[in-house]
Amino acid sequence: MxxxxxxxxxxxxxxxxxxxxxxxxxxxxxxxxxxxxxxxxxxxxxxxxxxxxxxxxxxxxxxxxxxxxxxxxxxxxxxxxxxxxxxxxxxxxxxxxxxxxxxxxxxxxxxxxxxxxxxxxxxxxxxxxxxxxxxxxxxxxxxxxxxxxxxxxxPLLSAAGAARAASHATALLARRRGLERSAAGNLVNHVREHLHTTDExxxxxxxxxxxxxxxxxxxxxxxxxxxxxxxxxxxxxxVIPTVEEFWTLETTLSTWSRKFMARATPEELGRLKAAYWEDCGKVLRQGGRLVYxxxxxxxxxxxx
Ligand SMILES: C[S@@+](CC[C@H](N)C(=O)[O-])C[C@H]1O[C@@H](n2cnc3c(N)ncnc32)[C@H](O)[C@@H]1O
The missing domain is CATH 3.40.50.150 (Vaccinia Virus protein VP39)
Structure with a gap:
């Protein structure tokens, strides 16, 4: 392009x-x-x-x-x-x-x-x-x-980098167990799953x-x-307290997702949103967290 x-x-x-x-x-x-x-x-x-x-x-x-x-x-x-x-x-x-x-x-x-x-x-x-x-x-x-x-x-060689590296494995495990979703990669995953995305x-x-x-x-x-x-x-x-706030945050900040969502039909968007709500709602119900x-x-x- x-x-x-x-x-x-x-x-x-x-x-x-x-x-x-x-x-x-x-x-x-x-x-x-x-x-x-x-x-x-x-x-x-x-x-x-x-x-x-x-x-x-x-x-x-x-x-x-x-x-x-x-x-x-x-x-x-x-x-x-x-x-x-x-x-x-x-x-x-x-x-x-x-x-x-x-x-x-x-x-x-x-x-x-x-x-x-x-x-x-x-x-x-x-x-x-x-x-x-x-x-x-x-x-x-x-x-x-x-x-x-x-x-x-x-940076890896910094106190913040060491702290991030130390928490990385825990965060990964929490994500696998459905106890954490992280912005804005979470929305990107949902868009990939529910909308037609191209290599564009x-x-x-x-x-x-x-x-x-x-x-x-x-x-x-x-x-x-x-x-x-x-x-x-x-x-x-x-830590974002509600699914609604997390949705607003991710849909506003993820340029990649926003561009594919702008092309989707209302039905496709409805399905994406329902799946997103179900997934993030479940994380919160299980005592997990939504993180930015x-x-x-x-x-x-x-x-x-
Ligand atoms: C992620 S936003 C950051 C906005 C602001 N700096 C902030 O941090 O709140 C990126 C901004 O870059 C602007 N932008 C993108 N391409 C640009 C370009 N080629 N020249 C000037 N601005 C551009 C977008 O319109 C958008 O407002």
Whole structure:
């Protein structure tokens, strides 16, 4: 599929879920968004670009850091941009936070125009992330900083990584015994089982194909010309109390599932939902749990 068609379809898949996405971002993503904003020391910056800004959670966190800081959020989804503008207005930040429609690889924004660039959970959507990093380099002034976060588990050689490895076998066993379901792979399994899925590319494949997306991200940011590369990880685990909330979370966050569900007939969707409810309801009735693990590897660097 040509990149332009892919990008258009990816952005449109967000248009109708912007409200639900925004609620979930408030509930679960805020600490990660704040950590990402902190990574570029926002109070010291005059203009920050937030690439793939969605409903603006990072843009608002960055702008809140300093009265002189301006942020421009960039996204391809009209629905996400509309909600982002409404949220900035109701937070009283609309004089310092604005949003424009644009593609990460060709924004049309002036060269050297910003002193910081952030991006949360968006690079895995780009079919051509290397060119997005090159565009980031072009837009930043010398000395400008970049911080890009991508969904990832903790690094193996870290306390969080050791804890995750230690709990991995228990979680696997709990899943096999029907005592745990984990977002958003659980919905993906249900979609595979109940809907007609094809080999068609529904998500950018680079992030799922590499073993370590954080080191791949680091390499592409370095190749774009940035120096002083470093990476960090932040994340946490949430236990979701109801099947309804778990369904909303998974159907909103799983882009792959959303795209196949958008094509399904009402009957197919009805069957999928009934099976999902039965399965997750049974997990809860047996004393099990519905889990959402959120984590991000954050790569930071500087334009010399
Ligand atoms: C998972 S959401 C993340 C949104 C936000 N950063 C957050 O963490 O809440 C990914 C966002 O990237 C946007 N996006 C996807 N492809 C894009 C592209 N080529 N250029 C700009 N934005 C894009 C989508 O429209 C969507 O809003």
């Amino acid at each position: 040509p990149d332009a068609d892919y990008k258009q379809r990816d952005a449109e898949s967000y248009d109708d879920v912007a409200g639900a996405f925004d609620d979930l971002a408030d509930r679960y993503t805020l600490p990660v968004a704040e950590a990402l904003a902190r990574a570029v020391a926002p109070a010291k910056r005059k203009l920050i670009y937030d690439m793939g800004c969605g409903t603006g959670i990072v843009a608002r966190a960055a702008a809140a850091a300093g009265p002189e800081t301006k942020v421009v959020g960039i996204d391809l989804s009209d629905g996400m941009l509309k909600t982002a503008r409404e949220r900035a207005r109701s937070a009283g930040l609309d004089s310092r936070v604005s949003f424009v429609k644009g593609d990460a690889s060709a924004t049309g924004l002036p060269a050297g125009s910003a002193d910081a660039y952030v991006s949360l959970y968006a690079y895995s959507h780009f079919p051509d992330p290397d060119s997005a990093a090159v565009e980031a380099f072009r837009m930043l002034a010398p000395g400008g900083v970049i911080a890009v976060a991508i969904g990832s588990g903790p 590319e529904m998500i950018a494949t680079w992030a799922s194909e590499v073993r370590n997306p954080v080191s791949r991200l680091k390499r592409m940011i370095g190749a774009a010309g940035f120096t002083d590369l470093a990476s960090d990880w932040t994340g946490r685990q949430f 693990r959120i984590g991000a590897g954050i790569v930071t660097a500087r334009k010399p």
